[in-house]
Amino acid sequence: MAKVVDIDDPADPRLDDFRDLNSSDRRPDLPDGKGLVIAEGVLVAQRMLASRFEPVSFLGVERRRAELATDLEATDAPFYRTTADVMAEVVGFHLNRGVLAAASRPAPLDLHDVLAGARTVAVLEGVNDHENIGSIFRNAAGLGADAVLFGDSCADPLYRRAVRVSMGHVLRVPFARVPDWPRGLNILRDHGFQVIALTPDPSAVSLAAAMTGEKVALLLGAEGPGLVEHTMRSSDVRARIPMAPGTDSLNVATAAAMAFYERVRMTP
């Protein structure tokens, strides 16, 4: 049961886990710094409590604590109760969600464990936008994809904005790093995955025709540059994301959603 501790001094060091959330060099969720993971709002805090990311402390107003009361029974982390104004001073801006939870980062999941029970995974390269990463996790969760894997040059999925945009699903959908990129894609093949590179190239086959495997890994690159050629060549097949002439490539999270959708569209 979380112990409620009232704090009215924004300088109180017990609040350091939530200090300067927008600071690019001091924020507590920098992987090379404190390495925390920050959940914002009641829903995401609940998802954190139900995840492998164990909260170490909470900061929030009484109204949100009351909403979380049942969930807080399952944790021993302290709930620092204060006012919206003190919260704003601590975090550095005005938060309208009224509650934050901080968790430490558990050890990364093992790639083999993540692949063991999976049938559909996304594999990202060069996706360096936190909102896109968050949206990919949200779409994976919503459309029943099993995991998200990271190749080179992606943003941290555990940054606060990615956690928020994912609606907490980065805390639930398993993810792991693919080593020795892109050669490490062979590990996916060893697990029986068909490796499908998504591209706007009109000469590639349709997504629908490309997905022949029982297990599929969907390779997605950044909007604009897309996958690097060497990675393209490491795939089993290139699948075309539909794109009308004269338009831009679709947002990478939208492309992911279409590929996930293609996997489940006939599910009764």
Add this chain to the structure above:
Amino acid sequence: MAKVVDIDDPADPRLDDFRDLNSSDRRPDLPDGKGLVIAEGVLVAQRMLASRFEPVSFLGVERRRAELATDLEATDAPFYRTTADVMAEVVGFHLNRGVLAAASRPAPLDLHDVLAGARTVAVLEGVNDHENIGSIFRNAAGLGADAVLFGDSCADPLYRRAVRVSMGHVLRVPFARVPDWPRGLNILRDHGFQVIALTPDPSAVSLAAAMTGEKVALLLGAEGPGLVEHTMRSSDVRARIPMAPGTDSLNVATAAAMAFYERVRMTP
């Protein structure tokens, strides 16, 4: 050919079309105010120049003017050239795109004209988030949907943020209002459209099975509340957006993308 006019006084009244862009009661793109449409950045300004939204003036730095030089040959609107600092003072914040274009709003398109050549349209109800509306237009353009129609309670598609998120496609993809909502959906039926309500309800048929019409209108409601029941009842069929158990409904623009994708997935 746009005439280049150098201005270094941020108070110059010729810049009023771009003043206080973030002001909720004075911004120049309020439909009940000046009623302008603001394009941000080179790409969106180019799309505006190629659209039915005729620019009345431009504001930007020399570097961006040079990038637009060829496009600017087609217009007589003045290009107010200034510095990034003066631009920031005029608009009220620091813009990193370096150029803005302002257009007046042309007369709305006629619903019958919009429907005449169309095969796939989205119809929105209660979508009051500008970014979602912008993303829906971007996805419509990218996936070859023909038009976006508005029922009740939607946000203005011509607000700056919607224009930007759409990457200028709100200026290109035709849109119109459906009168007498939701009874006006009969106008779509008169044009041969099958009216399909999208819902996360697991008892509805799959999107794939629901789309039997040669022409389809895809009814989309806001995230969370979804379509109102009266509107649901005004549809021909309810189609299920796939959704894994225990997750949230997908973002409305993502749901739209899947429905558009279902229409084109087998296109060679």
